[in-house]
Amino acid sequence: MINIGMRPHDLGKQSVESLANKIGEKGFNCIQLALKKAVADFDYNNGMMSPGMAQSIKETFYKKGIRIAVLGCYVNVTHPDDIERGKLIDRFKEHIRFVRDFGCSIVGTETGSLNGDYSYNDNNGGEEAFERFMDTLKILNAEAEKFGVIVAIEIVKKHIINTPQRMKRVLDTINSNNVQVIFDAVNLLDAENYQEQDELIKESFELFGDRIIIIHAKDFVIENNDIKVVPPGQGLLNYALLMKLVKERKPYIDVLIENCKEEYMVSSKKFIEDLYAKV
Template sequence: MNIGMRAHDIEKRPLPELVEELGNKGLACVQFALAKSLDVPSHHGALSPGFGRYVKNAFDTRGIQIAVLGCYFNMIDPDHTERRKGMDRFKEHLRYARDFGCSIVATETGNVHSKMGYTTDNFDEEPFQEVVRSVREMVAEAEKFGVIVGIEAGVNHPVHTVEKMKRLLDEVDSQNLQVVFDPMNLMTLENHQEQEKVFEEAMEAFGHRIAIFHAKDFKVEDGVLSTAPVGTGLMNYDWLFGWLKANKPYINIIMEETVEPYIDDSLAFLKNKYEQA
């Protein structure tokens, strides 16, 4: 099992201490977001091959792969100045990803409003077409450097369903575009009791394009669906890990939104589920 977590789900600290803490948990990989994990400049123009190599070497001391560079931004921000800042920073991550020992830079698909949050305005056709235009620009840069744009769907974004993810993959015709699959991000009050049906549809539509798997969990209380520490909620990991073992051996499984004091128990839960699948 190739399991890891988001580095910023550990409290921010100097890089050697962060690597030591993650290594002590027996992790094989991380999703690494520079600005969220380190107190170092990470604005557009701050990256260099030397910095990438410094970070990679630190993780190498504990045998931890940087599986994903997280560079999440609002790719359809109505403030075009802010959108361009985010786009330029994402493209810079693509250019230097290999220096971090990484081939994937990931993001979600943004929001029609500058203030992020759930809105059904995201579900109209025009926001989706704006996403397509932005992703095409990102993928064109990725193709130059032989790296991958990883796109993550989410119920509060323009790409919020299996069908929308499939459309995005079809409309941006490039293998340098792959999927960061977070099954919890597709769960709603309306579909969570038939989650296996959603998973089956996703695997049929784009299972072959999944490059990274995100492990989260969810609960439903008082008519509200929300995240929960992995292993304490309703996510059917028997189904998910059964599919992964059969179809995606050694895929990077990145636990996210599980923080202390739950991390060790959640990692043990995932390892046990994977062994039994």
């Protein structure tokens, strides 16, 4: 009752056929596909997508039993330069228009930073940043509603939507079922709050568990007073709690392993599957 997937670009940028072969061999049945990061068959630029392109990519993965669960468009949707932000919004809209042709209904992103390079800005947690993000989200949501697809957003501790309460405020403000959540427990944490992870995970499921449609899976350790990502099961994340909540609230949800080196992918998949069966 759980689907385990991964991100093709964690294997490095390759042809679609090569990616499909490698992912299929590892036993994964779904992916989060970021064209610009993963696919070497062409240099993706705005305006290049078409139904033919999307369906060709979809069919290549389908032949290996792999479904595209999320079309990733991880761009700084709150870019401080309005001209650049406009270009990034246009790219996201293109993903929204053609996502169904990939056999998928979800376009995923994070919530951005007031720094153009996506780095942390001290004002990311402020009201001005929130309003700027919401201005963009309203545009993307309107496009998603036209095409009957979903914009899925992630909390990230250093970005603009950085707490469970702030995510709940986004969902209440936008008031649209076309906006849903990709939940990554590690993204909630930093060196100061990681010992409160149980409360943060539970709070997230209480506040917006009904809106979680994808789970991202990685793990962490604390190194040099900062979060360092490690493969699932090799760190400090309370996976037993996370999988218990997933099993209770989100049967058959897609769980996508990320930031994982190739040599740990299969063992990470087995760790999650075994733990899910036990809880």
